[in-house]
Amino acid sequence: MSKVIITCAVTGSVHTPSMSPYLPITPDEIVADAVAAAEAGAAMIHLHARDPKTGKPTPSPEIFGQFLSRIKQQTDAIINITTGGALGMSMEDRLAAPLHYRPEVVSMNMGSFNFNISHAGSKVTEWKYDWEQPYLEATKNIIVSNTFTQIENAISLLNEHDTRFEYEVYDISHLHTLAYFADKGLIKPPFFIQGIFGILGALAADPQHVMYLKATADRLFGKDCLFSAIGAGRHQLPIITLSAILGGSVRVGLEDSLYSGPKTLATKSADQVSKIRTIVETLGLEIASPTEAREMLQSKGADKVNF
Template sequence: MNSEVILTCAVTGAGDTVGKNPNVPVTPKQIADDCIAAAKAGASVAHIHVRDPATGGVSHDPAHFREVMDRVRDSGVDIVMNITAGGGGDWIPDPADPTRGGPGTDIQTPAERHHPVGELLPELCTLDCGSLNFGDMVYVNPADWLREHARLVQAAGVKPELECFDLGHVWFARQLQQEGLIDADPLYQLCLGIPWGAEADTETMLAMRNKLPASAQWAAFGIGRQQMPMVAQSVLLGGHARVGLEDNLYLRKGVLASNAQLVEHAASLIENLGARVMTPARTRDHLELRGAQTGGEA
């Protein structure tokens, strides 16, 4: 069991969720406000995507990321910032010609995906470690693209969070480390419950955890109704945890959640298991992030 837990809040994501829960933040101000609220509720890390303020759809605009980060910093509330670098991988077959991408397809090069990270230099960024059938679309991450992306993240001096949606992704993440493309002890995120990747259950989490390098730090999350069960299971198996409206819209059946409520619920669950949630300062020291101070706050 893990006695000190890094608790991440994934505040908005890029999915079609805005019309399903009015608490899903859309504008940079709303996203920043939810990062601040999550921090006050006890989150260690805020994981952020940004959206088109006019439509609520996907955006990759570095200006939106910058506004979110500036607003959070200017608030005086401390939280580790984790920018997504996993956008621009959506391929949806055209119904008229399945050899071509149809409406909703959104493909970016590694350099384009890295642009907000390279410009803003957050403490953490995601690095997705493989392709998969992601519901009805294909999430595209060719191996050579990932190597190029890993080099860009490494050169920027940002710590990557290695997102693994299936067991083969763990294998490839280990390969990146063996090739010298991941510095220091790696940080993994086991992403469970996405159709048709790794299932959100104990057996799958344990199998993925058992394939991690001995030096790895790791976290896990489950989507939908499996969010809180996977928080508990991850802590019991020695990992960290993630919650938030990117992954789950409900506090309980029929009750829509806010990000702060999900953080509060997860923090209470972690504490009831006999563990405690790390502060942002302690998280920086633990993960050896940019600007971490040895002997920081416990």
């Protein structure tokens, strides 16, 4: 079994400020959370940006620029920029920061799907900002668009900068889409496949789904497959622990879950990193350092990014 890469997604675009006072919003908060996560053992930091005044997800390269170089200066972790952006963003918006900053790794959704988070604010009694509730409610009528043309164009543009991909897979069919692009020669191994479980409209957080997705990925890509998993919300620890047991890697962070335990809000993403690190090492497995993760992913190195 190879070493376990811990990815940490510190803010995302799913949760809103009213759901937790600990959700990183400002560049300073994102930097602090990312650095703490790296110090706790995360080899890769996955990043979204937010308007520092309202906490609303933004694709703005200018705002990304307010924290990317600072995180790079303070950690050796691989910096991974989203191309998923936020619900309702165009593909042009979603690619703006990745194309400008040319990171080592970006996320890449491998198909279109429903992403219903309208229920996510059910416990909120008072909203801090007027955008939050309509944003969540609108997800009942939004499709996350990742057509074959969109995926091919995005990958082609990012290939010019030798950027590697975290292939986000929300359905079994997405693995076959990935195999299609691999057969075309548009993407090259190793394939870092991030299975996502627990989103309403995509694969449920069922252990059998995790095992089947990984088995299918192994069948399609063999030794070129580097599997990892995300468990949304309360499913986080059970799903990612299973991934580690099956020989895969794991992702945590406040993008995926706001909690560190039952009814206990995580004060920072590092709380979750520390918890899964303890579990992984208790299982007799080793976590990958940033240097080892770079070797596993064959990424270009932090000295070749544009920030």
